[in-house]
Amino acid sequence: MTKAIIFDFDGTIIDTETAWYVAFREAYKKHEVDLSLEMYSGCIGTSLHKFNPYEYLMTDLNLPIDRDEFRKAVQLHHSQLMEVEEMRPGVLEYLQSAKQSGLKIGLASSSPLEWVEKYLKQLGIYDYFDCIRTADDVQNVKPDPELYLQTLKGLGVKADEAIAIEDSPNGAKAAEAAGIPCVLTPNSITKTLEFGNSLHRVESLRDLAFSTVFAGAVAQTK
Template sequence: MAKALIFDFDGTILDTETPWYEAFRELYAEHNVELTLEQYSQCIGTSLHLFNPYEYLITDCGITIDRDAFRARVHEKHAELMRNELVRPGVVSFLDSAKAAGLRIGLASSSKLDWVTRHLDRLGLASYFECIRTADHVTHVKPDPSLYLQAISELGIEAADAIAIEDSPNGAKAALAAGLHCVVLPNKITKLLDFGTITKHGQSLEDISFEHLIRDPSGFLARAAV
């Protein structure tokens, strides 16, 4: 029987990732550069260490642009696209069910704290989470397990008693490395990524039985048999 749910944020609670990719891809096209999903996937669910979409046009393509102006336009386009995004299906129902069942509820995100809390407040979801761990709290973000290890420590539970809800390969790898069970529910963009041996469980939390998951989390294997 599970004792806690720990949610990822970007792409899991709210699909911020597809609008980011679409915003960057549109602005890259203005410079006749194609931004492939393979390139962009290197920064989904993790830091910009392997691929920095704000710098790529300058550092790799040799295109002279104003960094600040480019960043501002990306954020403006992202904000425009985000106006059409809603909380992913099944999230609120799962949060309500977890709260009613007395489960501990946490959040572990590779994004900055102010980004996460701003959206949680806007969506009216902040009160569900008793523990929030973000890039501000760790040296290394996902796929490093530190975020999840900090979350279970703060919640006072063992890893085997917690279930992570994730949407990306990097997030799932972090949860598994920390010893958590993990339910993987890709969004429109992450479903196209290479999950390797990691099992995907559906399109949203609407595809998952809360009671079944909590009663037998081991039945939702996050890693397929090799």
């Protein structure tokens, strides 16, 4: 019996990922360096330990770039791109349906709490979540399962009683490692990456009826 739904944040609820890639790619172009998606994918849905796009030009290519100015320019460009970004299709409907069905709603994000709360409040959906776990709560972010395990604990449910909503391979690996079935909704950047098995894979949640995923939970409330 499914009792909970757990959302990833970046790229799943709102597509911050594409804006980051565009901002970094264009910043790299100014230094005549091509930032491939394959290279950049190393930091999608996880920490910057595997690939740090802020540092690569300086540490790996030894280019004479001011780190602070580079970081500020990328973040400013990302903020400008995000001004026109909206919640991904179907997310609000899933939140509303989950609340009406009596499901517990969690969020597991590799980003800092301050970042996540900022957008959840801007989007007007902060109060939907019963449990929020971020990079501030764990030692290891995705693809490590710790974020999902902490969220399950906070919600008071078992892994087989929850379903995760993810957009990236690192996120999907984390959910799988925690034993949670996963629905994949890749965005325009992550859809080109390689994923493992999933419960469902759709372009957006609008293409997958809530009742299809949570049939047991919906029936239980009738």
